[in-house]
Amino acid sequence: MSSAPVLLEMRSITKTFPGVTALADVNLVVKEGEIHAICGENGAGKSTLMKVLSGVHPHGSYTGEIVYRGDTVRFHDIRASEQAGIVIIHQELALVPGMSITENIFLGNEPRKRGSIDWKAAQHRALELMEQVGLKEDPDTLVKDIGVGKQQLVEIAKAFAKDVKLLILDEPTAALNETDSQHLLDLLRGFRDRGITSIMISHKLNEIEAVADTITILRDGRTIESLDVEADGVNEDRIVRGMVGRELDSRFPDHTPDIGEVFFEVRDWTVRHPASDERLVCKGSTFTVRRGEIVGFAGLMGAGRTELAMSLFGRSYGTFLSGRVFKDGKEIHLKTVSEAIRQGLAYVSEDRKSIGLNLLDDIKTSMVAAKLSKISRHQVIDPVREHRIAEEYRQSLRIKTPGVDEEVVKLSGGNQQKVVLAKWMFTDPDLLILDEPTRGIDVGAKYEIYGIIQRLVGEGKGVIVISSELPELIGLCDRIYTVFEGAITGEVTRRDANPELLMKQMTSMKKTPSP
Amino acid sequence: MSRISDLQKNLFGGTASNARQFGMIATLVAIVLLFQIWTGGLTLTSGNLIAVVSQYSYILILAIGMLMVIVAGHIDLSVGSVAAFTGIVVAKTMQEHSLPWPLGILLGLLVGAAIGAWQGFWVAYVGVPAFIVTLAGMLLFRGGNQYIGNADTVPVPTGFRDIGAGFLPEVGPDTGYNNLTLLLGLLACAGVVWREWRARQTRRVMHADAAPLWVTGIRLAVMVGIIVFTTLRFAGGRVGTSFPISGIILIALVLAYSYYTRNTIGGRHIYAVGGNSRAAELSGVKLRRVNFLVMMNMSVLAALAGMIFVARSAASGPQDGLSWELDAIAAVFIGGAAVSGGLGTISGSIVGGLVMALLNNGLQLEGVGSDMVQIIKGLVLLLAVAFDVYSKSQGRFSIIGTLMRPFRQNETSTPVDPPNPASDQDKAPVAG
Amino acid sequence: MRRTITRGIAVIGAAALLALGTACSNEREGSGSTGKDTSDAKGGFAQDGLVGVALPAKTSENWVLAGDLFTNGLKDAGFKADVQYAGASTTVADQQAQISSMVTKGAKVIVIGATDAAQLSTQVAQAKQAGATVIAYDRLITNTKDVDYYIAFDNFKVGQLQGQALLDGMKAKKAKGPYTIELFSGSPDDNNSKVFFDGAMEVLKPAIDKGDIVVGSGQTDIKQTATQGWKAENAQSRMDSLLNSTYTGKKTLDGVLSPNDTLARAIITSVKGAGKPVPVVTGQDSEVESVKSIMAGEQYSTINKDTRKLVAETIKMVQSLQKGDKPTINDTKSYNNGSKVVPSYLLPPVIVTKENAAEAYANDPKLSPLTK
DSSP: OTTSOEEEEEEEEEEEETTEEEEEEEEEEEETTOEEEEEOOTTSSHHHHHHHHHTSSOTTSSEEEEEETTEEOOOOSHHHHHHTTEEEEOSSOOOOTTSBHHHHHTTTSOOEETTEEOHHHHHHHHHHHHHHTTOOSOTTSBGGGSOHHHHHHHHHHHHHHTOOSEEEEESTTTTOOHHHHHHHHHHHHHHHHTTOEEEEEOSOHHHHHHHOSEEEEEETTEEEEEEEHHHHTOOHHHHHHHHHSSOOSOSSOOOOOOOOOEEEEEEEEEEEOSSOSSOEEEEEEEEEEETTOEEEEEEOTTSSHHHHHHHHTTTOSSEEEEEEEEETTEEEOOOSHHHHHHTTEEEEOSOIIIIIOOTTSBHHHHHHGGGGGGGEETTEEOHHHHHHHHHHHHHHTTOOOSOTTSBGGGSOHHHHHHHHHHHHHTTOOSEEEEESTTTTOOHHHHHHHHHHHHHHHHTTOEEEEEESOHHHHHHHOSEEEEEETTEEEEEEETTTOOHHHHHHHHTOSOOOOOO | OOHHHHHHHHTTOSSHHHHHHHHHHHHHHHHHHHHHHHTTTOTTSHHHHHHHHHHHHHHHHHHHHHHHHHHTTOOOSOHHHHHHHHHHHHHHHHHHSOOOHHHHHHHHHHHHHHHHHHHHIIIIIIOOOHHHHHHHHHHHHHHHHHHHHTTOOEEOOHHHHHHHHOBOOOOSSOOSSOHHHHHHHHHHHHHHHHHHHHHHHHHHHTTOOOOOHHHHHHHHHHHHHHHHHHHHHHHTSSTTOOSBHHHHHHHHHHHHHHHHHHHBHHHHHHHHHHHOHHHHHHTTOOHHHHHHHHHHHHHHHHHHHHHHHHHHHTEEOTTTTTTHHHHHHHHHHHTTOOTTSSOOOHHHHHHHHHHHHHHHHHHHHTTOOHHHHHHHHHHHHHHHHHHHHHHHHTTSOHHHHHHHHHHHGGGTTSOOOOOOTTSOTTTSOOOO | OHHHHHHHHHHHHHHHHHHHHHHTSOOOSTTOGGGTTOOSTTSOOOTTOEEEEEEOOSOSHHHHHHHHHHHHHHHHTTOEEEEEEOOSSSHHHHHHHHHHHHHHTTOSEEEEOOSSTTSOHHHHHHHHHTTOEEEEESSOOOSOSOOOEEEEEOHHHHHHHHHHHHHHHHHHHOSSOOEEEEEOOOOTTSHHHHHHHHHHHHHHHHHHHHTSEEETTOOOSHHHHOOGGGOHHHHHHHHHHHHHHTSSSSOOOOEEEOSSHHHHHHHHHHHHHTTOOOOEEOOOSOOHHHHHHHHTTSSOEEEEOOHHHHHHHHHHHHHHHHHTOOOOOSBSSSOBOSSSBOOEEEEOOEEEETTTHHHHTTTOTTTGGGGO
16 A cells, blocks of 8 residues: 555645634645545644645645646646546535436536537436445435435535546535445445545544544644554544644543432423424423433434424424423423523524524624623613623633634634533523534544533533434433434433444334333 | 734724725725815815705615615615605695694604514515515505505695705804804714723723724824814805704614614624524524514614605605615615625615715716716626625735735734634634 | 824824815805805806706607707807706606705706606705706796796697697598597696696597597596606506507597607507507607608607707896896796796797698708608
8 A cells, every 4th residue: 555656745835814824834645546534623724725735725825836646736726626636525515405416416517419418428427426426316316305425425426427536525424324424434445446546534533543544634734644544553542642732531521420300301292393294303202301410312313303402492493292391390381492591491503503603793792692681781782791701701611712802703613612502501501402512523622512511510500412423422421312213212321321222222113111 | 013003903993894894984085085176176065065965864864774674684675665655645644634744754654664564574474585575565655655646746844844954953153153063063073082982991891902092092083073074064054054954863863773783682683683593593582573673664764764855855756765775775785784684784884875975976066967877886886895795705804904005014024923723714714 | 114104194184184174164155155256246147157957867859859959059158068867767866966966066047857846846945045046947846936937838838739639630530520539648747747738628628528529438537647757658558458448349549649759659559559540649749750650640740849949048048147137038927836926938839740740840950851
């Protein structure tokens, strides 16, 4: 492997934005036919590096040299890099939901015959490409009707249609469930065998360990090291050390649970899908939360965890059919979001950017947005208190920002998530529901967020954590409910929790008696 | 921090949106100076300034409401028709039932509120896009105007005309100026000084570094200078004219709505809804109520604008309000609001409106035909927004950058702060 | 560095001083800045004084022609001219702003062809206070004391001529009645519309009462017959619906009273579109297309209100005002605008049909070739 010729070399790339150096003297060597992983915390410069490579930041806006297949190249836009066979697949998929698989694969690259699109040829070629990426679907299916995992495959097929030499995947498995992720990784291995080179940016270290040949680690816009997985005997801890520049003794902060009595109880919660009369997204769910307890909800994508949380939180999802909610023994009604907030509920959405935050806001505005009455008198907002409170949260949650007047859009994922947490901590909730609180967040920030969660339960609040990462649930939660197709299928305590047991309950309707 | 960056940061507020507004004000000043020279000094004569204020106050009033509608992520195409409809209802009622004019104004506002409630209902509670609802409203109320008025022109009584054509009366000793206007200017100066002092206090409480005193001094000097100049202009017009009543209504509304949008919960909710309606809803904002009130408020202001126009024209006619919606929308977008909602300020829209008004006025003074005026206005709108889009795609607000560039050359030796490792600078580069 | 700051402050300071300095020139004395150069006490003004002309939107050839004639005529007479048209979609507001601008520029005389005759009183008052003389051109400005003169063709006469032409035309085609006709009138916001209509009805009414003439649709009220904004499309769509509602079977339409040429052509287009024979249609304004149509035997008549004459008379009026004389007027009682009787100068209109077209347009360079 190490004797393979070099496909791409980026030499001392430096890229500055006004006031900020995003990349400083970065070097990257990718050999032909390998899977090359790029690791680093958010903001380490991974995306910028890939943008430089693909021509999003055109030649001339950076210094340094890119040598690709032996030649110095100067890409002025994405088109130029794609012509050279470098295709980037972004985290946010660039597909048109209302178009078919075929149409998407050939979007902007349509096979033509006498000036018009040759759909027959397209169809034919699409089938071939789908075969290559292992996608078994009717090529006429609309993209919106297939799952995220398959959409990812369509993206890759699209890259193949452009005759890709170097495939760059930015967080390819972030939105995928276990099975789909596994499939994708297998696919990458298959490409390697066929001689296609891939660059993969990922936060999921276990995946990197499993699939990558070489790992380049970036930190603070600089190349830290380049590791050969086999030769250097790389494991997750080794990668983490490179990324954060120190050993993480544990992925979870120490925490001694101090669990009180049951204070929140949901009985027979049943909710119908907003668009379909027959589909139930919650089927008679019953669960409890104790004070000072972290309760996990495990389940596969689409199991109905988010739906359960959002329907509880002011009926923000679906059509409520039946169910009762008790808090401190008294029945409470949560018909609107403001009622839910008043009753001490807080919901931190899994989708920070599209429904969790107003990305136009600055940090302080975001933090107080869910309970403006707390800083107002006679409906008039007190800017001094707003600023002070935001400052307090910035310090106590260690949000890395020059000031609370910065726009949230400029923060990294982890810091944005802390802003969202602050926003909901500000409402003084008794029960916080955190939906995928660490999705898309780097290792260091994850650790801090776990710490915040533990601090919250330390104050006697209850916390529900919905997560697709089993290790996270097992490491963090005092008790875990498993959800399958809208129904709660099991309840496991910290003592008994292990991935195999949870996975079994998450994938079967049979309710295992709680121990 | 050098003095220049102090100045740059503090003179006009410092944040990006303020920089944008500063750019607009600079454009406005440039237009005024250009026409002042081109028309041989006619632009800044008392008579002309007074005429401009009374001619465009109703468009600016519409721009206030339109800003809020656009910030909330909607649009209102019906304002012109609503204004015309209200105008004819009020004129007709006063004429046929000899309704006293103060009641006429009240009636007009009620009509506006009722229309607004109607449109708000469809937008907020049924969920029909505002574009459609107000397009329908545009037809509905234009037709209503012609139905009620028989497409006729209906005169209004003299008392009523004051809200559109009236001026501050002459009282007190003969100072060679209109005394009430002078008083108004004095109040404005006091207000500006007080606000500046308050802002410094607030920053001190926040432990934020307040602007150096000399910066505050310059800023105050500039603002007071402008106020004194305009006051003397307005106060020094022909006897019998002074600052128009419609201008006073406008200023009162601008102050009130600026305060509302900036400092109150209700105002904050409008921005939240426009910025991300789902996020706002999940933060406990009552989406429907906000949308309803925003649409309703627009129609009330449209009704007021309609009455002011009728008062100024001394009669309500079938052509009232034609294409006002376009002027108001243009003002809001020139003033820096985002088409997708969530961004924009009242003051920006007013400045945007004034840019259009002074452009219009200057070209008319030069005898440029209305055809060319329209072409130029169209280009200005396009360029203003294109410039905005361009600066945003460049990731910085370059108006201030461009303006400050000549000063900056001396500054390159100032070390740049090291990059903040945790912030995603590569995704959203920040201006210095 | 420091120098640039000092420079900046100096610039700002200088600007502020300049602002304050200019602010001291006060416009309070007397009737304002515009009255400064009134050299002779009689009220005349300098020979090269500014004359403002505010005309409606360019919706008919006539206004375009009038604008050109004013621009050249006033220049030839030694005045400075500022001729403005209102915008097509924002007519009233535009005209208001234009008149204000003319006042600001110190116009001595402002000639106004109003878009909405009732909505200009504020601007006219402003002009008056600034010492300008206001002449209402073609359309009488209403509800204000501040309009000085009115100059127009005798519009009541126009209406009478149209009514008579309609009768004559139908008789020439079909010797015996009863005749079926339809009535169209102009824009309700134009003061003249009613005058035309009343004039025509003075002629037609006796015949209608006798039963010699039948209005097919029964729509005889001016509110029913109005054409909003003098717009051709409005007339055409009304004619379309009349044809569809009233003239479906064998019922024939003998004549249409149309107040002007633009509408006349729209009406003829509509009738032709419905596949009906073209009736006798009146008109007014002698527009090129209509003269062609008359020569081709489609439109029956138009009115020649020679814009040249009207503009020439207006300029004459301006010239006497400049000298401080009283301009010639020939009517001091007909035109009450609601606030006062406006002294008027009325020019006689001429009816034109195919028979007398050559003669009527003999000295019109644009129209006379069409009549040969």
